[in-house]
């Protein structure tokens with residue numbers, strides 16, 4: 481394990497410097513080429529992608545956790561006053577994010593960690609958010625249990641994710657291309673049923689929208705831990721073909 485001190489300025493008008501400790505393990509593998517590709521893609525995003533990020537990030541308040549910050553693309557959309565904490569497992573993503581962090585005029589607390597094992601106390605965040613991350617997380621149920629654990633009671637999980645397409649052709653087609661897609665796409669699964677996984681994990685939606693965005697549908701939403709497990713819908717969800 482190698483420790484790296486990251487110094488970032490807090491506040492545009494000469495606020496105090498804040499030092500955040502990022503413990504980085506460079507031997508955890510990662511996707512060097514995909515990190516370079518993602519860095520380029522996110523630097524050249526169009527209005528739709530930028531609007532999607534703003535939609536998820538701009539309403540956040542309090543102490544918030546981003547899971548899978550990638551190269552740090554969402555930092556541009558954080559509202560003032562938010563206390564930001566981010567995790568990301570891939571050392572190549574982190575290396576690129578660190579360069580972007582130097583240009584961000586706010587404090588950022590960054591950790592190398594996986595969603596399945598969040599290094600934070602129970603009930604320690606006012607919100608958790610992800611953008612295009614749950615397609616890549618290896619153990620989705622474990623990660624969602626961790627999200628629930630670190631959210632304060634009643635706090636919301638905000639997300640923008642792509643999901644498995646519906647239909648007799650596109651759904652199976654996404655299953656077929658998944659092994660190749662995963663290989664070139666940094667572990668991304670185009671047939672991920674994230675909506676189903678959220679419901680099965682015991683989340684209920686405060687807001688939810690599914691948007692057609694070929695080649696893969698997108699879902700936007702905010703979810704809270706349901707008061708009771710939705711036992712009666714579980715069998716339906718098991719066979720539901722949608723994301």
Ligand SMILES: C[S@@+](CC[C@H](N)C(=O)[O-])C[C@H]1O[C@@H](n2cnc3c(N)ncnc32)[C@H](O)[C@@H]1O
Nearest residue numbers: 548549550553570594595611612613616617618
């Ligand atoms: C397609 S990128 C999206 C990055 C960023 N969220 C964005 O919107 O630009 C997927 C990210 O999820 C991260 N990731 C993969 N497995 C993860 C895990 N188990 N826990 C947290 N993040 C993970 C990847 O390293 C990568 O940075």
